[in-house]
Amino acid sequence: EAQVTQNPRYLITVTGKKLTVTCSQNMNHEYMSWYRQDPGLGLRQIYYSMNVEVTDKGDVPEGYKVSRKEKRNFPLILESPSPNQTSLYFCASSFQGTGNGYTFGSGTRLTVV
């Protein structure tokens, strides 16, 4: 089954404790992206990657890091999480960056206390 898999689904952590949210896709998509979704603000892009070893900032990159060492994986790293990073996070992938059929993961609900 074609899918984007995120882990974990739920995470509660403390301020300053480094964490990684994993994202993997099995569709051989070049393009992968991370979004956060907050009430009243909608989906906002954090980082995206057009291909292996190519990443770029989205609209809200502060406090986040990403890497793309393999085509299928695109982890999101929070080096020192803060409470304002409490949010619902989605990873998405698509063929060559077209919006035509972005496939989203099921989401990671992160709470930073």
Add this chain to the structure above:
Amino acid sequence: EDQVTQSPEALRLQEGESSSLNCSYTVSGLRGLFWYRQDPGKGPEFLFTLYSAGEEKEKERLKATLTKKESFLHITAPKPEDSATYLCAVQASNTGKLIFGQGTTLQVKP
């Protein structure tokens, strides 16, 4: 500035009561306009892509249309299972970035 505005924010319908959701956009060169459905606690699910004014796409009770400034998602004779948040997004041809609206939350009562 590229932006997407959806209205209304929330819509309550009786089963069988047809209606439309609006997506207004401003973008410097439209590469495509996309509709997604999002159920609570889940990731958005792709519905339609529209590329040029006058284009229409249909899927079951849903029909999406596009003009130069807005798109409509028409829902004909909705059922309770159509209840969800519907997201509109545009992709700018110069940046390739996907910009989402805030969504319309639809509730269909039996």
